Amino acid sequence: MRVSLNVNGDTVQTYVEPRDTLLSVLREQLHLTGTKWGCLTGDCGACTVILDGRSVVSCLQTVGQLDGASVTTVEGIAGRGQVMNDLQEAFVAHGAAQCGFCTPGMVVAAEQLLRDGVEPSEAAIREGLAGNLCRCTGYSKIIDAVLSVARSRDPR
Amino acid sequence: MSAYQRPASVAEAVAILRDTPGAIVLAGGTDLVIDRRLGRVDPDAPLVDVSAIDELAGVRWDGDVLHVGAATAISDIERDPGIISRAPALSEAARVLGSVQIRNMATLGGNLCNASPAADMTPPLLAHDAVVVVYGPDGVREQAVISLFTGPRGTSLAAGELVVGTRLRIPARSGSCYVRQTVRWAMDLAGVGAAAWVLAGGAGSDAPIEAARVALGAVAPTAVLVPGVDHLLVGHPLSAERLAAVREAASAACAPISDVRGTAEYRRHVAGVLAARALSIAHARATGVWPGGPAPVNGRISSAGVGQHRAHRGQRDTTDASARPGTLA
Missing domain, CATH: 3.30.465.10 (Uridine Diphospho-n-acetylenolpyruvylglucosamine Reductase; domain 3)
Known part of the structure; x- marks a missing residue:
């Protein structure tokens, strides 16, 4: 079937097998390989994208449901003409990556948490990112990075 | 086609x-x-x-x-x-x-x-x-x-x-609660899930119970309603003795398996603990004495000290939870 998607601000029309996953369409048809192919069971969060204002795991999202939907991947987190946004810069500044495989999913999930106005506390951010696994960092630097942006965007 | x-x-x-x-x-x-x-x-x-x-x-x-x-x-x-x-x-x-x-x-x-059998949404729907x-x-x-x-x-x-x-x-003067035990804090299936629903005859912790139900998940081939809860509770305020009786009835209603999330014996025990906790929180809500806010997440008390449960969350702090109604441990 043909679906029309808005991906990172661009309208994309593509033919898909409706039961295929958004992850496979993003990576194999649209060559947006920032979204990672991880566990394929929805547990690791490495394939997280923002779908119509909500974070989802693209490995479990069938693409036949998405005609007319808007998708933001890690490639679209920063604005046009920007290399990185404040969250991505905070990941760099805090050294919040080691092998880097979980980082795109972490950034996307954290960005949506921030857009949803997550309370700037460690507990709220840990709960919000519970669906994103990192096997290197021990999470502390990731939480610190997100917390710094939560505070700077919302200095309550 | x-x-x-x-x-x-x-x-x-x-x-x-x-x-x-x-x-x-x-x-x-x-x-x-x-x-x-x-x-x-x-x-x-x-x-x-x-x-x-x-x-x-x-x-x-x-x-x-x-x-x-x-x-x-x-x-x-x-x-x-x-x-x-x-x-x-x-x-x-x-x-x-x-x-x-x-x-x-x-x-x-x-x-x-x-x-x-471990679906989280089922016990609350049974209790309601x-x-x-x-x-x-x-x-x-x-x-x-x-x-x-x-x-x-x-x-x-x-x-x-x-x-x-x-x-x-959802009648007036009713309250409900769901608590569960998991091995990990998040991204885990319930080892035991317990939901309770109470209809109170008035306000205050001494108000008699008019109707009550307790449901359990992950302790049998399907979610179960604990039998006899009405008989134990209706017409009485929620005393420690009646909570203990519900705890026993909940454990007895289990037909659990042993797997990575716990042995059958452990599940049977935890089901009783969580049933009593969910019931007393539901009762506190129905009678207007609950201080507000959600129940402690993930059976915080029951699984404290069971080891290796810190992945992805901070150290467990049971202080708040211990002060809540229904904490038997």
Whole structure:
């Protein structure tokens, strides 16, 4: 079937097998390989994208449901003409990556948490990112990075 | 017959299901996509995608009756202000299911019809005495949620039938609660889940109980309603002795397996502890003495000291939880 998607601000029309996953369409048809192919069971969060204002795991999202939907991947987190946004810069500044495989999913999930106005506390951010696994960092630097942006965007 | 169809109405969906033997309903996909890939269901079975049916999604109140559409996302149940204040067992179960991402995709109907004995949404619906509304080739019918389940992954739905939603009555002076035990803090299935519902005869902690139900998940081939709770509680205030009796009745209602989430013996014990805790919080809510806010997440007290549970969360702090009603440990 043909679906029309808005991906990172661009309208994309593509033919898909409706039961295929958004992850496979993003990576194999649209060559947006920032979204990672991880566990394929929805547990690791490495394939997280923002779908119509909500974070989802693209490995479990069938693409036949998405005609007319808007998708933001890690490639679209920063604005046009920007290399990185404040969250991505905070990941760099805090050294919040080691092998880097979980980082795109972490950034996307954290960005949506921030857009949803997550309370700037460690507990709220840990709960919000519970669906994103990192096997290197021990999470502390990731939480610190997100917390710094939560505070700077919302200095309550 | 096409391998993938996306009807826009319940009537159309039911017609397609009737005419398509072996068709599987696709909603959020969080179980089905994995099951298809791993061959747990026939990957060539036709799919009927119900995500475009507007009438299937959403939360609606009709006086003191709550309707939750089958395609309502778990995250919408988690955040619904009416559910949080009037049917808190449902929002508490929604809050601990999967992750943010999974809750944004998974649906109430999917969680029910997948029929896992550990499904978090089931015990709250049993405790609230909810009914499921089912459309099929012969029209609409209703049945108690408890009679939907025939065993692990088994439902009593006939071929061609579609669950369109659930309905619960939430009377004044009622309260509910869901607590669970997990090995990990998040992204884990319930080792034990317990929900309670209480209708109080008045305000204050000495108010007698007019009706009560306790339901358990992950301790038997299907979720169970603990028998005899009404008999133990109705007409009495909630005393320590009566809580202890419910705790014993809950443990006795279990027929658990031993697996990575706990031994049968451990589950039986924890089921009693969590049943008593959920009951006393539900009672505190029904009688207006609950201080507000959700129940402690993930059976915080019962699993403290069971070891290695710190992944992805901070150190356990049981201070708050210990001060709450229902803490027996």
